[in-house]
Amino acid sequence: MRTTPTRTSRLVAVTAAFLSAAILALAAPASAKADEPVRAVFTDADSEPLSGDDLAANSARGDIQLHWAADPPGASPMFRLVGRLDGELVDDRIVYYEGPQQRSFISGLEDGTHEFVVMARLADTDPWGPESEPIVFTVLHHSLRQTFILLGIGAFLFIAIVFVVVREAIFAENPFADEDEAADPAPADRAAEKGGEA
Amino acid sequence: MNSNTNEGLLLDPGVGFALLAVFGLGWIALGIWWGRKAKTTEGHMLAGRNVGLALGTATAAATWITSNTTMLAPQFALQLGIIGALAYCTASFGLFLFAPMAARIRTLMPNGFTSVEFIRLRYGETAYWLFLLISIFYSMTWLVSMAMAGGIALEALSGIPYLTGMSVILAVCVAYTVFGGLYAVIGTDFIQSIIILAGLVIVAVMILAKEPPGSVYERLEESRPMLLSALFPAALMALFNNMLFGIGEITHSNVWWSRAFAMRKGVGAKAFLLGGLVWLPIPLVAGFLGLAAPALGINILRPDVAGPVVAAEMLGTLGAVLVFIVVFCSLASSIDSLLAATSDLITKDIVQNLFMKDATDRQLRTVVMVVIIGLGVVTWLLCLGRSQTLAEVLFFAGPLVGSTIWPIIAGLYWKRANPIGVSLAMLLGTAIGLAAYMTIGWYTGALVGTAVSFVIVVATTAIFPREFDWRRLRVSTAPKSPADRIREEAAQ
Secondary structure (H helix, E strand, O other): OOOOOOHHHHHHHHHHHHHHHHHHHHHHHHHHHHHOOOEEEEEOOOOOEOOHHHHEEEEOOOOEEEEEEEEOOOOOOEEEEEEEEOOOOHHHOEEEEEEOOOEEEEOOOOOEEEEEEEEEEOOOOOOOOOOOOOEEEEEOOOOHHHHHHHHHHHHHHHHHHHHHHHHHHHHOOOOOHHHHHHOOOOHHHHHHHHHOOO | OOOOOOOOOOOOHHHHHHHHHHHHHHHHHHHHHHHOOOOOHHHHHHHHHOEOHHHHHHHHHHHHOOHHHHHHHHHHHHHHHHHHHHHHHOOHHHHHHHHHHHHHHHHHOOOOOOHHHHHHHHHOHHHHHHHHHHHHHHHHHHHHHHHHHHHHHHHHHHOOOHHHHHHHHHHHHHHHHHHHHHHHHHHHHHHHHHHHHHHHHHHHHHHHHHOOHHHHHHHHHHHOHHHHOOOOHHHHHHHHHHHHHHHHHHHHOHHHHHHHHHEOOOOHHHHHHHHHHHHOOHHHHHHHHHHHHHHOOOOOOOHHHHHHHHHHHHHHHHHHHHHHHHHHHHHHHHHHHHHHHHHHHHHHHHHHHHHOOOOOHHHHHHHHHHHHHHHHHHHHHHOOOOOOOHHHHHHOOHHHHHOOHHHHHHHHHOOOOOHHHHHHHHHHHHHHHHHHHHHOOOOOHHHHHHHHHHHHHHHHHHHOOOOOOOHHHHHHOOOOOHHHHHHHHHHO
16 A cells, blocks of 8 residues: 655654754764864963963073963863973973873073973873964073172171171170179079979 | 872872861860960960970971971972072071070060060160061061961862861961960970971981982983072072071061060070071971972972972872871961960050050950951951962062161160161161062062161161160060059959
């Protein structure tokens, strides 16, 4: 027996086709995104991504506090922070950190322009994702001239303090010497003699 | 590369809370017990002026082992390298130099109460106001930096939230200082100093056995070469800056003056000297932790948590528990001292001097307790934000305390120091020192402040000498006559 589709069943079929198409359309970019490697970006302390001039920093002490995050946010990847001194080979890059944390304090850097990049991956078996935009960190330590001037002033002040305090401790007279000898022990000392240590 | 997780996973938070509860309740119980000894305001504030050598040495060492030692010394090493670690040790010169000064203070003012009182009698009102402002500002900076350190350390070690850890430490210290006054402070200092020293010795031995200094050196050479450099400019600047900051802290602060007044005659000099010797090696051990962090690949989230985090990372759970206890004791031993000394200062030099000249002993004691609680509340409010590192917070006070060194030395030993010159020295020393802090770095403020102050004090004393009668110091601080005491008791 031949049957013809009813109006209702045609509507169901069209709806199902539309929904399938919609699901496929939505799923396609997602699966494509899942294939994309997770990225890492440098941020400020409030997790706002840094860009442009904010990616440049300088110091006279050679230390820097770095913050980073995953892009897109929400993923929990492992991160790798690497740095190198400008002009050195790529192979000479130093790995400063590998792990899940999202900030690090780096210190003890020499004069020069240092570049830091951070990358991420979701699993240990994945390759590292693309490098972030670098933070360009310029270290210019205080001049040795300025340093030795302050060092000299400090040494002089220290010697002066020691000289005065030690000299006075040895030679300064007790302005109340006669009084103290003549008088009875002070009330506190009497209490000490009676009551022992506090 | 070590992928540590130093944000709250080193010690179970439950263990952290249990340690907080045990030690917190212990200190409060001891505070109440010792507080029974304090029958008068003088007993509460100065422990009856009867502290002996053993307790005196312990309180000097324990008070100087602060968050500065357990947390800032590693920060110095991590930021400024080997020279930075040595720079931190120079703070012991503060205790060494205060030893003879404590004897002089006791001689000139056997019945004195505070350092501000000395400045008022020695130099007059202008210097008094400036010195009072500096003292209170410094005390608040130190209190805030320590309460902050407590919150930061407990969070880094055990995951206890910063706000909770900071609030509990502060509340415990306020409670036992209110109940026990200086008796409780010095008594707990004695126990705390033994715990701190034993804990640090164990931590040091375990760490050196695990990671010899030679291997740390080799690894630093590659990734952080400046930390090993003898010509690290910022570290060389910090060398004398830290020494002068330490000397300034001790010579001006009522924390130390109150101990000089509280110690029995002839005890102060020896106690401060021994306290300095006990303290000297501690920052070296703590500093090694800061240097070890990058060498061992331990990620440091912020520089001021390096010490506790590295020790706990290297030594496991036992190490974390030890470090937790040491940090808690070192913080408590200093916060209580500051609360007690600052409350004395506010009570005697502001409330009594300006508003309650005829206050009875009982009224003054109530004021002391209210002031201690008030200080706790203000500190707590100021600690709610934690944007800067400990070094930046603490060393902001560097120019202020540096500018007081020469006014104090001249006041104690030179009969002809000029009061106007001394006021100018504190004012300009502070201003120019702060300018250096802002423009050069936090490691120069105390040095520049001291230098400016030195030039002005010496120059004005030489060019415009002003004779001072030492007798004024004794007459003005003489104890009340028996008739006055009877009148007071009748009024109560």
